[in-house]
Amino acid sequence: MKRIFQSALVVLAASLTSGIVGCRVGPQYVRPAAPLAPEFKEELPSNFKASNGWKVAQPGDSQLKSDWWTSFNDRELNSLETQIEPANQTLKQAESNFRAARAAIRFYRSDLAPTVGANPSIGAVRYSTNQPYFNKNVASNGTGDFTLPIDLNYEIDLWGRIRRSIAQSKEQAQASAADLETTRLSLHAELAIDYFNLRSADAQRKLLDETVRAFQDALQLTEDRYNGGAAPLSDVTQARTQLQSAQVQATDVDIMRADYEHAIATLLGKAPAQFDLPRNPVTVDGPILPAIPGVLPSQLLERRPDIASEERHMAAANEQIGIAQAAFYPTLSLSAAAGFTGTSAVNWFTWPSRFFAVGPTLSQTLFDHGRRRATTDIARSDYDATVASYRQTTLTAFQQVEDDLNALHRLEVEASQQQAATASARESLDLFNTRYEGGVDTYLQVITWQTALLQNERNDIDITRRRLEASVLLIKSLGGGWDSSQLPQQP
16 A cells, blocks of 8 residues: 555656646747837927927936826826825726736636645435345445545646746736726826816906906996997997807806816716815916926837737737647646545544545547637737737827827917917007097907907917826826836736
């Protein structure tokens, strides 16, 4: 018995050793090439070049901070941004997906160890002496069966299927971590954009309130002139129409502001009825446009979490090819059972009641009518799809950076042009107000330039909003303060 037990241990050790030194079938992963350019095409804003250090990045250049929104120097925005992570439900969902992906690693790693189970049972049987063909000479009062087996099953990873499954789960977990960062970055950027849109609406409303007061004064002036016989009734109706149009615009701005306030409340995990943001108009002089360090196109591949996610999905798809190819080779499993079995509770756990069995099993599919080959072809096609998705995501990232750089540069020029146009419109309105009061021109000229000035002043505010929004989008396009070194390294 001792010799048999030693032989079983030798078989077990040999099987485990073969599993350790087993080869891995399938392709080794090499990151495919992505479309790159030596530098970005679009011009940078001159103020970034002069004062904020925009340039082609070199190793060691400063990076964006993870709390990049603080660069806008707005306390209210900083306070709101810190409320996203503990409360936003979309982010909580992404975090839950990441935890599930990490748990999947432990699930697949469990295949590296044997599965051990127990199935104790107690039974008693007495055969009827009156049953057909029963030999009454062996009749008894019945038999008892007391069994406590311990079963062991272990698949030896000869061809790397289990190891590739574990590697695939790790890569999927890293992709999930990158997806979590993409969600976090998108939510912070969305909050910043909604916030600047809301502040722009506050500025629009402040401008319109001032305009309504000015138009009320203008209406009073035309009524006084009409009552004194110095102006026709048409001047009064035109002034009243101009005033009412400004009031309509102010109401429309309130609708827009409420929408942005509701959006911010939802981002913070609050019902809109439980959230209120006091009015605080954004001005042309603030918030400040942040300093943003430049990057090389090749660095973008390491800084965008969505690109990192696509790259990890490629690696996982590559592992799936190896898993599919392993099905063409034999599977070696080790099974063992040991325990005690007796005829009664008295002799159940005595040494003579012991039993054990151990041995390997080799299985091989001989014919499946192309099933395994089809599975491998599907895995290869899925891998090719992830490569295409990775390259397309990279191209989209480059496009977004180029778009945002172009927008910032053009909006800088546009802001200067618009400020000049606003100053000209204000000067023209002052001139025609003087000419109208002197009886030289009709009130139609005043109305025309009141409209022109209001539109230009609103454009000033809107361009400021667009510049802030473009800055946020550029930060988002550059990956915020994230880089691929922050991906979790699973043991």
